[in-house]
Amino acid sequence: MVNKEIAKIFYEMADYLEMDNVAFKPFAYRKAAINLETIEEDVADIYKKGGVKALKDIPGVGKNIAEHIEEYLKTGKIQYYQRFKKKIPIDLEAIISVEGVGPKRAKVLYQKLGIKNLKDLEKRAKSHKIASLFGFGKKTEKNILEGIVFLKKSKGRFLLGDILPKAEEVYEKLKNLKEVERVEIAGSLRRKKETIGDVDFLAISQNPKPIMDFFVKLPGVIKVWAKGTTKASIRLKDGFDMDIRVVPKKSFGAALQYFTGSKEHNIETRKIAMDKGLKLSEYGLFRGPRMVASQTEEDIYKALNMDWMPPELRENQGEIEASLKHKLPELINYQDIRGDLHVHSDWDGGVNSIGDLAKAAQKMGYEYLGISDHTKFLKIEKGLDEKKIILRNKEIDKLNERFKVQGLRFKVLKGCEANILNDGSIDIKDEVLAQLDYVMAGIHSNLKMPRVQMTERVTRAMRNPNVDIISHPTGRLINERDEYQIDLDAIFKLAKETGTILEIDSSPKRLDLKDQNIRRAKEAGVKMIINTDTHRKDQMRFMEFGIAQARRGWAEKEDIVNYWPLEKLLKAMK
DNA sequence: GCCGTTTTCGGCCCGACTGTTTTCAGTCG
DSSP, X not given: OHHHHHHHHHHHHHHHHHHTTOSSHHHHHHHHHHHHHHOOSOHHHHHHHHHHHHHTTSTTOOHHHHHHHHHHHHHSOOHHHHHHHHHSOSOHHHHHTSTTOOHHHHHHHHHXXXXXXXXXXXXXXXXXXXXXXXXXXXXXXXXXXXXXHHHHHOOXXXXXXXXXXXXXXXXXXHHTSTTOSEEEEEHHHHTTOSEESEEEEXXXXXXXXXXXXXXXXXXXXXXXXXXXXXXXXXXXXXSOEEEEEEEOGGGHHHHHHHHHOOHHHHHHHHHHHHHTTOEEETTEEEETTEEEEOSSHHHHHHHTTOOOOOGGGTTTSXXXXXXXXXXXXXXXXXXXOOEEEEEOOGGGTOSSOHHHHHHHHHHTTOSEEEEEEEBTTOGGGTOBOHHHHHHHHHHHHHHHHHHHHHTOOOEEEEEEEEEBOTTSOBSSOHHHHTTSSOOXXXXXXXXXXXXXXXXXXXXXXXXXXXXXXXXXXXXXXXXXXXXXXXXXXXXXXXXXXXXOEEEEEOOXXXXXXXXXXXXXXXXXXXXXXXXOXXXXXXXXXXXXXXXXXXXXXXXXXXXXXXXXXXXXXXXXXX
8 A cells, every 4th residue: 555655755754854853844744654554545545536635634644745645646756755865865764773873873874984774884883983973982883783683683573462471471570579569561562552562561669779670680681771770671582672660659650651652642642731731741740840640540531531541542543532522432341252263173183172172262261162163175274075064063062962961051163264265155065054053254365366356255255145254354464464455345334234244363463353444344333253263272362362452443342242142142143 | 844612823742861972962762
């Protein structure tokens, strides 16, 4: 999508402007970039429909930026940007991604040493040309070298599912320190973003020094970025950073609010404070020198006439307005899910037997579990053909009989994850599909189909009277593979019409639908189901990530069908 | 460069840490 290309240029524009000490414009360009990334509609379409005037309706886009966008759409270039690029022809994005190097140092490095990219930077640092520059020094040079090494090792953002367990481990250790009165995870991890840049901890203590000492000596620390009296920052050997900040008890709410972010949410919240003649910082909400609120997040928001909102919502995507109007959604909760309908058993080459999976589901407190083995088109996954599905169903019947005898209120459902073939047909005969409790279908092949055909393909599957759920509806793999080309608005409309349920796949690398699409689906009146796509029984814990994504997409209980008890769920199936 | 129930000018979020500079700029979050 062209939005991303233009956003990238605007981000770089902001850095170039900062380089020249231009005030406020960098902020404007970044804001425009963020909004371009956020809107779902292609700017090329917006421009086609309404010209520059329509572009100006995008938040953060005014006369000048709209003209830049127009220029890019027409010529593929932006002169204003080219001029900067010509003056300082460097790979700015790469160079400032090195910790400790920003736009201003990048400019000096180019003008004095001709450094244009990471390679030049590394070479000059190694031959000690940097230390003697005005404003630099030996330590800065060393930090730059180390920064480059780390950059090569880590690709930036990490999956929520990889980071959360590691963060929780450290969290437990911190909690057990006698100097720590209270500790919380903050930042994007508290907001449960799908990818995490670094982990932020916030603690209360009268005596922070021993905590700082402990923190920088945690096992696996390979670099201490900073260590002060109330703040420290480390890099772990896994390649990601952790920060800790210690604040006094009386500021904890303000600090937690501040360090949870997002940055955009905080900027808006601070503006609301300013409008009321107040000042909000991580130390509290102040009227002049007098502290108005600070102990809890609730106090802060309340003093601003806002309702407290779950961290998952804090992205400046309308939650502030909703909070001011006291109209926040009542999000689905982490304990609300009654069953998982995307689980693969050993019938299709998965690891665990249906019996083991059922046991695991009971441990999770579920009322039902749907077995959704792959079907025959997926030979590599040992997909089941019609005969095997029928055999497998018999095993499930037996198991359910046993549960009944044992007096357990638990049921295993007969399902499958069938394949949507190129023409939109399903790889299993309708009469066999009809024997199942539910049918899930997904795209597992030919992912690069053009948009119109892909939309047609999924559309036809949704019209199949046996297909109840579409699994991982956009096919993305985070950091690996983009969503496939598909007209989601058309899909949402038809899902509502046909009563087809769209999946929120909880697998940490999928999270598909993603938050923004969940919100669009909800607004279109589409029902969704949060599943784990489990291939090994311990993956059933991924449910947490899917629920988090649903909450980030403003989903409420009634939007999610596996919040429902078994009977109501089965009625929702076609 | 954007924005506006304090509107077309005058605002734009705020603070900690580091390194090198002797009073603070740059960077980061």
